[in-house]
Amino acid sequence: MYVTEEQNPRLPYLRDKTSKLTLSPGCYIMKNAQGKIIYIGKAKSLRKRVTSYFRKSADHLPKVARMVCCVNDYDFIVTDSEFEALVLECSLIKQYKPKYNILLKDDKGYSYIRVTNEDFPRISGELQKQDDGAEYIGPYTSSFAVRQAVDEANRVFRLPTCKKKFPQEFCKERPCLNFHIKQCMGVCRGKISKEEYRSVIDEAIDYIRGGSGHSIEKLTAQMEKAAEELDFELAARLRDRIRAIEKAAESQKIIDEHIKDCDCIAIVANSENACASVIKYRGGRLYDKADFFLEQTDEPTAMLTGFLMQYYSASEDIPAHILLADGIDEQESEDITRFLRDKTQHAVYISVPQKGSLLRLTTLAKANASEYLSIRMGRTGREAQALDELAKALGMEKVPKIIECYDISNLASSDMVAGMVVFEDGRPLKKHYRRFAIKNVDGQNDYASMQEVLKRRFENYFKGEDECFKTLPDLIFLDGGKGHVNTVTPVIRKMGIDVPVYGLVKDSRHRTRAVATGGGEISLTKARSAFNLVTAIQDEVHRYSVAFMTKRHKKASFASALTRVNGIGPKKAAKLMGEFKTTEKLKAATLEEIKRTAGVNEQTAQELKRIIDEM
Known part of the structure; x- marks a missing residue:
């Protein structure tokens, strides 16, 4: 601008x-x-x-x-x-x-892990911190991460999750199913001392705070000591606990085991807003997640640089490894690294993974950012991803919000018509669909027909009378190849319309194959979400234009049948069809209504009624 x-x-x-x-x-x-x-x-x-x-x-x-x-x-x-x-x-x-x-706006509340202050403490997730004497771990920006950590700790350390009060309800009932399937240590049996239980709780808290790697090292040392002291029962319990931690870590570890602590950061933006997602891994497992809505957009690398500085300047939790989904300027990367090293007094590395498990992590962060932005903007993550992929594939500077697509349809060179469908934010905007009857083209000429349709569409834009034509699209698709693009583009450029125009090319089976430019084709096979969106748009415009052509053809055939009645010419047949609009309404019309509309006598009206009822 x-x-x-x-x-x-x-x-x-x-x-x-x-x-x-x-x-x-x-x-x-x-x-x-x-x-x-x-x-x-x-x-x-x-x-x-x-x-x-x-x-x-x-x-x-x-x-x-x-x-x-x-x-x-x-x-x-x-x-x-x-x-x-x-x-x-x-x-x-x-x-x-x-x-x-760019201002970081995290509109989520904070979540905490609560450890009750009682003889046999319980661990739970809470949305608010209360003044109740309990110990609170946090805050966490992700309630999902809190739920996962609490469920994991209770399962790994076999802590009770029932509502029984201890020690008041010792031995009052038989242990529940959780004890028998080894999901609970069975505190209700009264055979576990306060001290022993407190030791397990401390281990669970240590696991939540330090992650699986730290807990395994500590428990392994305790197991070896118990074995040396010939306390094989304790050693066996510790061994089972270590295995449970390893199993839990394996079930949700999607990170290289050699990297214990890292943050994965991605920013996704559209033309007006952006979202940053930070996924934190500590001790080899997902520890927390934070999403930030960025109300102002900027050049991508500038946004990412600004976000890194603002986010980490306000944080004391800075890991050794920061993984980015997209790169930033090399000099700025070095400056940010230096700033973070000075702040933390430990080594910090910023990198952009290109393959392997670390690339999957940054891809996950990008998917989270895309989903969060789409929710804020009223779209699904799949729609946002498809539009983002499409913009990149076509080399567009911003993601297209409004996409229009046109298709010409005819039956044996007669009833030449066109359909225009509109997609807004990746979804059909059916109230803005429009149909065109070709008026100034003789015979079957798809190129000339497409020229006429686009010219009429933008003439209506300048008039500003029809609501659906008042907004310029961000992208135009034509159902056809580079010939359609080269034919239409000069026409709309002459009208002062500077909107990207591409063709949609089909294969021999009438399926979408590629996007055509004025000089070649762009394949979307590697951008699956964008390919699916383009296919949906092409299928929709084809359905819409064919339905219009079929309707006009049936109407013309019906009107032609009416002219077989003596005294009914094309004008009177057209008058009848114009008054009643559809064949269903015409069949429902009374003899008097047919007589009055066509302007005929009783005998002719009766003959018309007979023909209409037989059709």
Whole structure:
């Protein structure tokens, strides 16, 4: 988007001021007419970076264009290095929370793991922290992670999950099924002391906090000591506990066993919003998950860099390994790594996995971010992923929100018609479907027919009378190959419509094969979600246009049958069909209604009624 001097009269002043800026690194602080800070950024060269906002004919993202329209003036702070600029930017954003910077908004509540304060404590998950004397572990941003950790700890350490009170209900009933299937240690039998039970609870808490690797090491040492002291019963219980931990870890471990602690981070964005997902692994197992809604979108690497700095500057839990679904600038990666190492005083590594189990982890983080964004935007994760894949395959800068698709249908060169279907956010928008009867093309000419349809569609856009034509699509598909694209594109470009146009190519079995450009084809075989979406769009437009063609053909055949009656010509037949619309309504019409509509006598009306009833 371009920003003109009519939109921001201060642009000449801002350009003149920027021409005198230093080439040194630093931070720039944009302000509106009221002097309020609306955006803070960093730059390796202040003059070059700030100039990019105010130069003539600068093509900005929508968010940046809105910000530039509001800039009245700016300040700047020169730093000695890019690293200092990065740290300063993060600090200033945290302090001022500017409107046009990416702000982390985690609208979830926090969850806790609760350990009751009683002789035989219980472990449970809670949504709120109460002042009840219990021990609370957390907070966690993911209630799922809390439930998983609690269920796992209770199962591995065979803790009671019933509602019995101990020691008040010792030996009052026989042990329940959980004891017999070795899901509970059977505290209700009264054979386990407070001290022994407390020891197990401590181990369970240690497992929750430290993960499976730490617990196995500790329990293995205890088992070996028990065996040396010939306490084989205790050693056997510890051995079973170790096996249970290993089994639990195996069932949900999707991470390289040599990496105990890591965060997997991905950001998914559409044209207006973005979401970041952080999946935490500690001790070889999923520990927590956090999703953040980012109200302002920016260039992808800038978003990811800003998120990393804001997220970790406010966190004390920084692992040794940070895995990213997408890459960032090498220099910025080094600066962020240095910042995190200085903050934590331990080694930190940032990487972008390209294969194997670590790639599956970042893919999982991206799927989580996509799902969270789709929920916020009213879409499913599958729809969001399909649109994202489609945009990347076609080389589009933003994900298409509105997609229109056109198909020409005819029966033996007669009844040439076209159908237009509309998909919004990956879903059919049926109230905006439209049908076209071809008016200015003689014979069977798909190219000329498609030209006519697209021309009429955008003539209606300029008129602004029909609600479905008022919005420009982000993407146009034509049911056909590169010939259709090359025929239609010049027509709509001449009308001033700058919307990407692609063809949908079918194979010999009439199934979607590829997307056609003006000079070749783009395969979607590696983008399965996008391929399925395009197939659904092509099938829908074909169904819609064929249904219209069939309806017109039946109507024309019916009208032709009416002209067999003496005194009924094409005009009177068309008048009857125009009045009653459908054959069903015409059959339901009374003799008097037929007589009055066609303007015929009693005898002709009776003959018409007979023909209509027989059809």
